[in-house]
Every structure is written in structure tokens, then in C-alpha cells.
Amino acid sequence: MTAPRSTAQHRRGSTPRDQAMRLLAEGVSVSETARRVGVVRTTVQRWRDTPAGAETLATATASVEQKFASALEETRAELLGALPEMGRKLVTIAREGDPSDALRAIGMAMDRVGLPRTQRIETPAIPMDTSTLSAEELDQLDALLARIGGR
Numbered sequence: 781m782t783a784p785r786s787t788a789q790h791r792r793g794s795t796p797r798d799q800a801m802r803l804l805a806e807g808v809s810v811s812e813t814a815r816r817v818g819v820v821r822t823t824v825q826r827w828r829d830t831p832a833g834a835e836t837l838a839t840a841t842a843s844v845e846q847k848f849a850s851a852l853e854e855t856r857a858e859l860l861g862a863l864p865e866m867g868r869k870l871v872t873i874a875r876e877g878d879p880s881d882a883l884r885a886i887g888m889a890m891d892r893v894g895l896p897r898t899q900r901i902e903t904p905a906i907p908m909d910t911s912t913l914s915a916e917e918l919d920q921l922d923a924l925l926a927r928i929g930g931r
Contacts, residue, residue, distance in 0.1 A: 796817045796818065796819060797827045797833065797836065798836060798840075799816075799817050800813050800814075800817045800819070800824050800827055800828070801827070801828070801833060801836040801837045801839075801840045802840045802843075802844075803816060803817070804824075804828060804837055804840070805837060805840035805841040805843070805844045806844055810824050810825055810828070866885075870885055870886050873885065
């Protein structure tokens with residue numbers, strides 16, 4: 781003969797009250813918690829509002845927050861590790877596809893790893909060899925650069 785369900789659950793440390801507090805800590809409503817645990821809503825409220833219930837809820841909330849923080853750090857580390865590959869793919873998209881898609885993807889990647897969008901990334905100037913240009917071509921180049929603010 782087996783022990784009644786509540787006694788067996790109690791021995792494993794998972795009473796309906798503990799289950800309810802864990803669900804509440806995960807953000808489940810009181811009504812939904814009551815439905816899942818198999819009790820009326822007022823019972824869940826009463827459990828929650830007792831000193832022991834508040835302590836159990838606080839412990840469950842801390843556990844949920846710790847699991848979330850761990851998962852978040854793991855995900856963030858994985859994204860940081862994948863940045864070089866993402867960068868290469870984004871450059872390919874920018875060169876061969878729609879640049880607005882690349883910009884959205886870059887913005888999303890930067891947001892996820894905590895890089896501010898306002899951070900300026902500068903690339904070195906490409907050296908120009910103007911020794912083969914004629915005087916007329918040099919004048920045209922100077923005029924174009926002046927027009928775009930380059931000189």
C-alpha cells in the first residue's frame with residue numbers, strides 16, 4: 781500500500797503549498813496556480829499570506845531569479861563568442877543583400893551583448909595613390925572631396 785499523495789509529496793519536499801509558491805515565484809497568477817495545484821484560489825492566497833508562505837515564496841523567487849541570471853549569463857557568453865562569425869555573415873549580407881537587413885541584425889547583436897548603439901566604430905582611412913592622376917583629375921578629385929567635406 782502506498783502513502784497518500786500529499787504525504788509522499790511532503791517527504792520529497794514538494795507539497796501542494798511548495799508547488800504553489802514555486803508557480804507564484806515564476807509569475808503564474810493566483811487563479812492559475814490554484815487550478816494547477818488542485819485547490820481553490822483562496823487557499824493559495826492564504827498560503828501566500830502566512831509568514832511561512834511568504835518565506836517559501838521568497839526562497840522560490842530567489843531560486844527562479846538565480847536560474848534566470850545563470851541562463852542569461854550563459855546566453856550572453858555564447859553570443860559574445862559568436863560575434864566574429866556573426867560579423868562575417870553581416871558583412872556578407874551588407875555586401876550582397878539588403879543593407880537594412882544587415883543594420884537590423886547588427887543592432888540586435890549589439891543590444892544582446894550590451895554594446896551601446898551610440899559607440900562609434902572607426903575604420904582606418906584607405907590610402908590613395910594619386911601619383912598616376914593628371915593635373916585635371918587631381919583638380920576634379922579636390923573638388924569632389926571639398927564637396928563631401930573631405931578636404
